[in-house]
Amino acid sequence: TSQPAPTSQPSPDRSIAAADSIMLREVRFVGNTVFSSDQLRKEVKSYIGRRITPDELEDARVKLTKLYIARNYITSGVILPDQEIDPDDAVVTFEAKEGKLARPDVKLEGVDAQNQAKKLWLRRSFIIDRIMAGAGRVLNIDRLKDRLELLRQNANIKRINAELEPGTSPGQSILNVKVEETSPFHFGIEFSNRRPPSVGANRFELFGSVTDLTGNGDALGVRYTINKGQLDDWEWAGLDEYSIFYSLPLNASDTTLELSYQRDDSPVVESPFDELDITSKTDTVFATIRQPIFRTTTADFDYREFAVSLGIGFRQNTSQLLGEPFSFSPGAVGGRTKVAPLRFGQEVIFRNQSRAISFRSTFNLGVDLFGATMKDDSIGGGGVDSQYLAWLGQFQYVWRIPKTDHLLIFRTAGQLANDSLPSLEQFSVGGMDIVRGYRENQLVRDQAIVATLEYRLPILHRAGQSILELAPFIDAGYARDVHELISNDTDFISSAGIGLLFHPNEKFSATIYYGYGFKDFGTTSDLQDISIHFDLIYQPF
Known part of the structure; x- marks a missing residue:
């Protein structure tokens, strides 16, 4: 019968442990992915090309491990496996043991305000996917902390606590995570005079939202205007004025799909034009993809983000006079204006306890889609159509005055256009x-x-x-x-x-x-x- 081959062992007289000293000609590295072999070699170059003791070789190993720790790879290190060498012409191999956080090693638990166990509304995969995206291929404690802090910024998370402990094998870690969620349900009523007086300035509006509809971090919001016209001539708005918004994160990088629809009905109620039965209805549909390019936390700012977005929309306005279509604004044809704006946005946000800075830039390109109104459609076009280029910029700076709770707020916004714009834009x-x-x-x-x-x-x-x-x-x-x-x-x-x-x-x-x-x-x-x-x-x- 065949016998298993004997396990190869270093010869006792040629192992590192048996050598009183060695002439170290070269070093090699295996298992390293965070640092290149050249980077590691530079750390121990003072030991190469001379005779060294086992203690010095151990010092070299410790120095390599400290390099990992200094770069916040605290669960990684370097070992010196026993190996055969020529003491007078030694080539020594160091082995990097790079720590990882495996998905099964993330232990997630939902808790309430008293830290008692509670079922999570968010899907476990939603949270764990984002933790793993921050953990990286090799576990870096700073990147993990940053990712946990970013996760805490999520509107559905009120508190997140995490403890990292060693696993049962070298380089393995276990992350215990406790999450307290906010309520995903919101509802309210608003009364304001944010509308032009010509269409009735005062409005009652109901609004509600679910910030985590299916457990995937998706949000659904609805706003409904109860009344239209003047308060002294109350009229229910019916289904004439409302808006719906839905957003869905598509991956752990928070690429987000945003869908919205809004309808506005604006009958003119101000004297003397109220006798002319002038109405204006606008429908707006938009689909947008938003992608954060980077999001991080720093010592100076609790939150930093740069994101871009690309959206396509359709807007239609219909106006009437005495019940018949009528064009009140340049670019309207038969009382109707249609535009199909393509929007490319860039957004920068910096925020900490004393300052909040935001800048948003949006390029708006009117494209010939969905029957957009063209100036040649009718003599009534008035030289204005739905092909245009415009830029909208918005900036806000909020500063909490040191040692007080006073706020200084500065806002500015501006728009530039290459040609006359439809009234909708x-x-x-x-x-x-x-x-x-x-x-x-x-x-x-x-x-x-x-x-x-x-x-x-x-x-x-x-x-x-x-x-x-x-x-x-x-x-x-x-x-x-x-x-x-x-x-x-x-x-x-x-x-x-x-x-x-x-x-x-x-x-x-x-x-x-x-x-x-x-x-x-x-x-x-x-x-x-x-x-x-x-x-x-x-x-x-």
Whole structure:
């Protein structure tokens, strides 16, 4: 019968352990993927080409292990396997044992606020996939911490704790993770005067969202406008004004698909035009892919992100006069305007406890798809069609004044266009969000730039938290059309004023601003005409 071949063992007199000293001619490395052999060789080059003792050889091994640890590969190291050598002409092989975190070694548990076990709403794969993406092929503790911190930024996660402990074999680690989730359900009602007075400024709106619909981190949001027209002539909106939004992360890198639909119905209710039965309906559909290029945390910023997005949409506006199609704006044909914008966006975010900086750039290209309106479609086109190029830039800086809870907020935005734009794609200036003290959409032009500076000063606290803030501000905006030959005095508007922000708890907030507009447009039929803007929100959960 055949016998197993004997296991090869180093000859006792030629093993490293048996040598009093060796002449080290060269070193070789196996198992190393983090560092190249040349990088490792540089660390121990002082030992090569001379006679060294076993203690010095061990020092070389420790030095190589410390290189891994210094680069935050704390579960990796280098060993010196026993091997046959020629003591007078030795070529020694070091073996890298690079630590890894295997998927089965991530032990995930859902907990509540008291750290008691609780079933997770998020799928386990959603969390573990993102942890593994940060762990990498070779476990780096800094990258793992960074990934866990990024995971904590997820809207569905309130708290995440992780403990790394050694496994049963060299290089193996076990990660114990406990996750406390936020409630995925949100619902509220809002009352504000964020609409132009011509179509009824005051609106009641219901809004709700599920931030984790299926356990995959997908979010569904709905906003529904209850009323339209003036409050003293209440009319239910029916299904005329609502919006739906859905987003789905596609992978562990958070490539996200975003889908949205919005319908707006805006009958003119302001005298004397209310007698003409003027209506305007707009439908907007968009599909967008968003891809973070990098997301990380640093010592200076708790969160940094650069992302790009690409979206295609379809927007259609239909206007009527006395029940018949009528073109009110250049580019409309038979009372209808259609545009198919292709949007390419870039977004940069920096955020920590004292500062938040964001910049968003969007290139908008009108393309000839989905029956987009062309200037040749009709004489009524007016030289404006749906093929255009425009750029929209938005910047915001929020700074918490050191050693206080005061905030300084600066915002600016601008749009440039290469040609006259359809009304659906023009820039609106005026209102609560863009130059207070004037009507919503006071100026609607092809190109514009706006800026606001606001200082938020807490004046009332409860339990150490600010619940009432004063907010003095100054706003300014300039807008003009591409083919406007001579600027007029209505192209520039500015204001200064003060606001009150009341937020006694997480469920209710009230905001009111008074802005003194330095230009008078002579209208006095609405609160916006006396420079008052307000927003009340109640969100029970």
